[in-house]
Amino acid sequence: xxxxxxxxxxxxxxxxxxRGSGFGxxxxxxxxxxxxxxxxxxxxxxxxxxxxxxxxxVKIS
Numbered sequence: 001x002x003x004x005x006x007x008x009x010x011x012x013x014x015x016x017x018x019r020g021s022g023f024g025x026x027x028x029x030x031x032x033x034x035x036x037x038x039x040x041x042x043x044x045x046x047x048x049x050x051x052x053x054x055x056x057x058v059k060i061s
Contacts (some may be wrong), residue, residue, distance in 0.1 A: 001043040001050050009041050009050075032056075 001009075001016070008014045010029040015022040032039045037056040043049065 001041075001048070002046050003043075006041050006043055006050070010039065 005016060009016075010025050011022070012026040013022040014026070029039045032054050035056065037054055039052065039054045042051045042053060
């Protein structure tokens with residue numbers, strides 16, 4: 001995926017599919033963030049796929 005397309009990938013209504021709603025990734029990001037985490041998308045460029053990285057801090061007592 002190109003850097004330009006990655007820019008708004010978690011925005012509500014954004015979709016790379018012709019018939020997509022743009023709700024799925026937005027919902028996932030909202031959920032992760034509501035639990036104190038972060039989510040990011042990474043790609044090496046067009047036709048290379050996308051990796052989604054979700055990170056949480058964990059307190060071990």
